[in-house]
Amino acid sequence: xxxxxxxxxxxxxxxxxxxxxxxxxxxxxxxxxxxxxxxxxxxxxxxxxxxxxxxxxxxxxxxxxxxxxxxxxxxxxxxxxxxxxxxxxxxxxxxxxxxxxxxxxxxxxxxxxxxx
Amino acid sequence: xxxxxxxxxxxxxxxxxxxxxxxxxxxxxxxxxxxxxxxxxxxxxxxxxxxxxxxxxxxxxxxxxxxxxxxxxxxxxxxxxxxxxxxxxxxxxxxxxxxxxxxxxxxxxxxxxxx
Numbered sequence: 001x002x003x004x005x006x007x008x009x010x011x012x013x014x015x016x017x018x019x020x021x022x023x024x025x026x027x028x029x030x031x032x033x034x035x036x037x038x039x040x041x042x043x044x045x046x047x048x049x050x051x052x053x054x055x056x057x058x059x060x061x062x063x064x065x066x067x068x069x070x071x072x073x074x075x076x077x078x079x080x081x082x083x084x085x086x087x088x089x090x091x092x093x094x095x096x097x098x099x100x101x102x103x104x105x106x107x108x109x110x111x112x113x114x115x116x
Numbered sequence: 117x118x119x120x121x122x123x124x125x126x127x128x129x130x131x132x133x134x135x136x137x138x139x140x141x142x143x144x145x146x147x148x149x150x151x152x153x154x155x156x157x158x159x160x161x162x163x164x165x166x167x168x169x170x171x172x173x174x175x176x177x178x179x180x181x182x183x184x185x186x187x188x189x190x191x192x193x194x195x196x197x198x199x200x201x202x203x204x205x206x207x208x209x210x211x212x213x214x215x216x217x218x219x220x221x222x223x224x225x226x227x228x229x230x231x
Contacts, residue, residue: 004159035221042120042205042221043160058218090159098217099209100148100165105219107152107159 002026006091006108013081013115021076021111023091029106031097032074033058034066036087037110043090049074050097081115088112119143120208122222130230135193137225139206142187147211150219151180151191154203163204164191168211196229203227 007022025032033048045058049068063085065077074093078085089111095103121140129135139149147168152160166173166180166189173180179192193200206222 040223042118042122042223043207044221045218092159099150099207099219101150101162104150104162104165105152105160107161109157109159 004091004093004106004108006089006111008111009109011111011113013078013113015081015083015115017081019078019081021078021089021091021113023074023076023108024072025074025091025093025106026072027093027095027106028071029093029095030071031095032068032091032093033105034064034074034076035090035092036060037090038087046076046089048097078113083115086113086115117142118223119146120206120220120222122204122206122225124225125223126226126228128228128230129196131198132195135191135196135200135227135229137191137193137204137206137227139189139191139222140187141189141208143208143210143220144187145211146208146220148209149180149182149189150207150209151178152205152207152221154205154224160205193227196227198229198231201227201229
């Protein structure tokens with residue numbers, strides 16, 4: 001049972017480059033989301049999706065795009081990388097859009113991104 | 117403005133003793149609280165939660181206490197074990213409005229349990 005799988009684990013980009021962080025889950029979860037973790041800031045929500053074809057912005061969406069063409073996949077695109085996007089990115093999914101004990105968020109192992 | 121705060125960046129305890137991790141919040145719209153545990157190079161994993169209508173929830177060695185009037189919750193680990201060494205995140209769920217269901221995370225507390 002793979003759970004939430006993120007690729008790549010590490011990435012270095014130059015300013016202005018674009019790339020896509022991949023996220024896939026095999027739990028048939030409707031809700032998927034992307035967070036970034038920065039020192040002293042906790043985890044902040046970038047974008048989320050409550051089902052295939054539906055996406056919405058979170059707390060810090062600028063500079064990122066998402067799409068949800070299937071239930072399983074939720075890629076995060078960096079359009080033009082900036083040093084401020086250096087961070088650890090986590091994809092998460094849950095059975096329902098409202099987290100609770102019997103439907104908590106399940107996180108992937110993260111992608112560490114450095115933008116120089 | 118940080119709506120969920122974990123004011124202690126780190127905590128060090130001896131194996132067998134109690135670990136107490138604290139979390140404060142400012143938003144009265146939070147209706148549910150969760151604790152996540154994170155090991156290095158892994159994603160956070162769900163540990164325990166509590167609804168705002170309760171003041172205590174217990175699961176084995178882990179107990180979460182909620183003081184709504186003080187807008188404060190705490191996670192107690194008894195007895196602490198070296199395997200509990202990790203980063204602990206407090207998260208709060210928004211009850212309504214356009215942000216219904218959204219989780220707001222604290223900054224995390226690094227717990228180190230010494231053998």
